[in-house]
Amino acid sequence: MKAWSWDRYGPPDVLTLKDMDEPRIAPDEVLVRVRAASVNPYDWRHVGADPKLVRLSIGLRRPKPGLVPGADLAGVVARVGGEVTGLSPGDEVFGEVELGSFAETVAVPENRLARKPARLSFEEAASVSMAAHTALQGLRDMGGIAAGQRILVNGASGGIGTFAVQLAKAFGAEVTGVCSTRNVDLVRSLGADDVVDYTREDFTEREGRYDLLMDIVGDRSLARLRRPLAPRGTLVIVGGIASARGGLLGPAAQVLRGSLAAPFVRQRIVTVQWKPNSADLRFLAELMEKEQVKPVIDRTYPFAELPDALRYIEPGHARGKVAITF
Structure with missing residues (x-):
């Protein structure tokens, strides 16, 4: 699979698009083929280790090898672990991981996903979770x-x-x-x-x-x-x-x-320290199906231009969310 990774902390330019092995899934996880993602301040803060506190979880001197940034995602379930009961291959889903969504496939715990509202595009759904x-x-x-x-x-x-x-x-x-x-x-x-x-x-x-x-x-x-x-x-x-x-x-x-x-x-x-979970995603999906809530997307960037998307949101003036298409 293609995935963005980084081997030193810094501006978005430190990111490199690489060929990497698909992640293995745990019994309570599903493998999602990512159709869209979105960028958050959370993402550029991890790439740049800003604040320095970030280093405690992903590497003191440099990022741990093989890490892929990114949290928000929407896509299609490719495989499910043995303990997964609510999702099946082919389901369209949206949700969030701690790291890893800036890749063509990602392993996601079932309890961090929900079915994508039918009326939303993948880009819109990927802009919701965080x-x-x-x-x-x-x-x-x-x-x-x-x-x-x-x-x-x-x-x-x-x-x-x-x-x-x-x-x-x-x-x-x-x-x-x-x-x-x-x-x-x-x-x-x-x-x-x-x-x-x-x-x-x-x-x-x-x-x-x-x-x-x-x-x-x-x-x-x-x-x-x-x-x-x-x-x-x-x-x-x-x-x-x-x-x-x-x-x-x-x-x-x-x-x-x-x-x-x-x-x-x-x-x-x-x-507030958000806690992603399926129950809240389903609640949000209901509101979006009723058109009481809608994602606001400022810009959309292709997957190959992810660093540009991170540079765009870093000053903090984006209107709503910025999505990534695959």
């Missing part, structure tokens, strides 16, 4: 979202944010999205009741307005993020695309600050 899991679990599981609440999403036009706006509306909330001027119409089209153009207004000056604030950008201090919250409101910290580059913790620094501050403030501060 971003939508993070938005869903942040709003529902950590934030405790409820109908009628006032919700603000900082970073509403990005991969996670476009899902967060739509999911919050599906849960019956009144949603405010924060984005730049060029993305105001996009965020409104996703159902936002109000949109703050951050080039013209500082949303942190809106004191006491919101029951829940999801911060995806990480460009404000905790003190400022708490200002627009109601006295008993909830701050959901995702991490942040704007977090410092080249450090030890990267986006985990804001998460750590939130965890340390949480016991000492009246408002709730919670942090």
